Amino acid sequence: MKRFLLLALLLVSPLLAAQDLFMVRSQLPFPEAMSVLQQSIGESGFHISRVQRVDIGLTKSGYKTDKYRIVFFGDLDELHAVSDRHPDLIPSLPLKIAIFAENGETLLLASSFKHLRPFYTSPDLLQKFDQWESAIREILERVRVAE
Amino acid sequence: MVFTLLPLSAVAVAGPGEGAMLYRQNCAVCHGVDGDGGVGIPLNLPDFLAVASDDYLRNTLRDGRPGRVMPAFANLSDAEVEAIIGYIRSWSGQDAPVYHDRSLHGDAQRGRRLYEKNCTACHGDRGQGGTGTGVTFSRPREAPVMAPALDNPGFQDSVSDAMLKATLLRGRKGTPMPSIAALGLQEKDADDLVAYLRTLKMESISADSKPLEPVILYESEYDLEQTLENLKQAVVGRNFRVIREQYLDQGLAAEGKEDKHRIILYFCNFAFLNDALAIDPRVGLFLPCRITLIETDHGVQVMSINPKNLSRLFNNSELDRYCEQMHDLYAEIMEDATL
Numbered sequence: 152m153k154r155f156l157l158l159a160l161l162l163v164s165p166l167l168a169a170q171d172l173f174m175v176r177s178q179l180p181f182p183e184a185m186s187v188l189q190q191s192i193g194e195s196g197f198h199i200s201r202v203q204r205v206d207i208g209l210t211k212s213g214y215k216t217d218k219y220r221i222v223f224f225g226d227l228d229e230l231h232a233v234s235d236r237h238p239d240l241i242p243s244l245p246l247k248i249a250i251f252a253e254n255g256e257t258l259l260l261a262s263s264f265k266h267l268r269p270f271y272t273s274p275d276l277l278q279k280f281d282q283w284e285s286a287i288r289e290i291l292e293r294v295r296v297a298e
Numbered sequence: 299m300v301f302t303l304l305p306l307s308a309v310a311v312a313g314p315g316e317g318a319m320l321y322r323q324n325c326a327v328c329h330g331v332d333g334d335g336g337v338g339i340p341l342n343l344p345d346f347l348a349v350a351s352d353d354y355l356r357n358t359l360r361d362g363r364p365g366r367v368m369p370a371f372a373n374l375s376d377a378e379v380e381a382i383i384g385y386i387r388s389w390s391g392q393d394a395p396v397y398h399d400r401s402l403h404g405d406a407q408r409g410r411r412l413y414e415k416n417c418t419a420c421h422g423d424r425g426q427g428g429t430g431t432g433v434t435f436s437r438p439r440e441a442p443v444m445a446p447a448l449d450n451p452g453f454q455d456s457v458s459d460a461m462l463k464a465t466l467l468r469g470r471k472g473t474p475m476p477s478i479a480a481l482g483l484q485e486k487d488a489d490d491l492v493a494y495l496r497t498l499k500m501e502s503i504s505a506d507s508k509p510l511e512p513v514i515l516y517e518s519e520y521d522l523e524q525t526l527e528n529l530k531q532a533v534v535g536r537n538f539r540v541i542r543e544q545y546l547d548q549g550l551a552a553e554g555k556e557d558k559h560r561i562i563l564y565f566c567n568f569a570f571l572n573d574a575l576a577i578d579p580r581v582g583l584f585l586p587c588r589i590t591l592i593e594t595d596h597g598v599q600v601m602s603i604n605p606k607n608l609s610r611l612f613n614n615s616e617l618d619r620y621c622e623q624m625h626d627l628y629a630e631i632m633e634d635a636t637l
Contacts, residue, residue, distance in 0.1 A: 209571065212572075217436040223549070227550040270511070
């Protein structure tokens with residue numbers, strides 16, 4: 152039921168459906184949004200491989216910034232299968248979502264695969280791009296609507 | 299939960315109340331839930347709503363701002379566009395201004411002199427606008443709101459002469475934009491300024507939609523270990539700091555079971571990064587700088603994303619220029635490490 156409701160939300164979410172970048176605003180503060188994001192990634196069947204704390208490096212270097220993190224995630228078997236068959240996709244793997252604080256709220260951003268599609272013809276891979284885009288949209292939408 | 303879905307499923311026929319929902323889905327991510335701005339400029343400023351006509355908002359939604367982040371929302375129906383405009387309009391509680399579409403006949407030469415004296419500091423010498431995106435609450439910046447690009451074709455096609463003049467006469471509280479009266483100018487000066495603004499043409503905008511190769515790839519003459527060492531030296535030699543070295547599947551594979559033939563080198567120059575974030579806070583998708591090494595039976599390959607390819611998704615000409623630098627930097631580092 153929960154999945155059906157999310158799908159219904161996605162179907163009526165033109166931003167997520169139409170744009171080259173998938174971007175949402177959560178009205179949750181950063182820590183809560185990050186927590187929901189991590190949970191949401193797990194609900195889509197992925198594992199988080201690493202979180203890059205961009206803001207920590209910046210502030211240690213003397214620059215002022217609010218929270219800014221990159222969350223890397225994937226599925227081990229899928230990562231091996233895709234990278235074995237298409238090594239030139241390795242620089243784009245694992246998948247990632249950027250998450251940053253903005254005035255008490257949180258923005259989340261991920262890339263579509265529009266910029267990669269013209270270079271591949273394998274139906275399996277194009278289907279994989281579809282699956283990843285769908286999963287990323289689901290992940291982001293869950294964070295967007297979370298209260 | 300079902301009750302919240304019912305109105306959502308009725309998007310196809312936009313009506314009262316749907317403007318708010320459509321705004322949240324399409325606009326709030328950049329302009330803020332209440333129009334306070336963010337990656338996009340603030341929309342809720344009383345002076346903006348007082349001078350922005352519905353035609354202006356409509357054309358802006360439809361055409362966007364090529365090369366200036368704001369996308370063209372071709373996917374929205376006419377009813378949906380009107381619903382969004384109605385919602386934005388509701389913030390002021392006032393009727394939309396209506397302008398005639400006649401051209402004003404000012405003296406463009408004189409307008410140019412006035413522009414150079416009064417406007418270039420914020421809008422640039424060619425009307426190219428300020429640096430960065432709308433506003434940001436994430437880090438310090440020079441101006442509270444990015445000055446719009448007056449030469450942008452999306453802006454030029456959306457705004458009428460009369461609306462330009464109204465903006466000049468009124469100014470915009472909450473931004474650095476004063477009324478021209480505050481600058482000691484008269485109404486006739488506004489006509490001249492508008493005449494000059496109409497001569498501004500964007501210098502370059504990437505009209506080339508041909509896809510760019512997604513990967514920068516070099517074959518190494520060295521083994522994996524030596525290539526990695528060369529790579530680190532090349533990175534440091536360009537004032538970047540190596541921040542992490544890991545296997546591609548690290549964090550997903552069990553510890554000790556990772557594929558040792560695929561190594562990622564992450565590196566960063568925080569001054570470079572800080573500049574990039576000032577241009578576009580969405581650059582996280584390029585981060586951290588990364589080059590991957592792959593060992594096969596045939597040798598060692600070194601590869602990275604092509605930043606110019608990824609940048610195409612951002613509709614940000616300034617970022618495109620930055621990504622050209624990033625592309626060259628990656629290529630130089632990889633060439634140094636492999637040859």
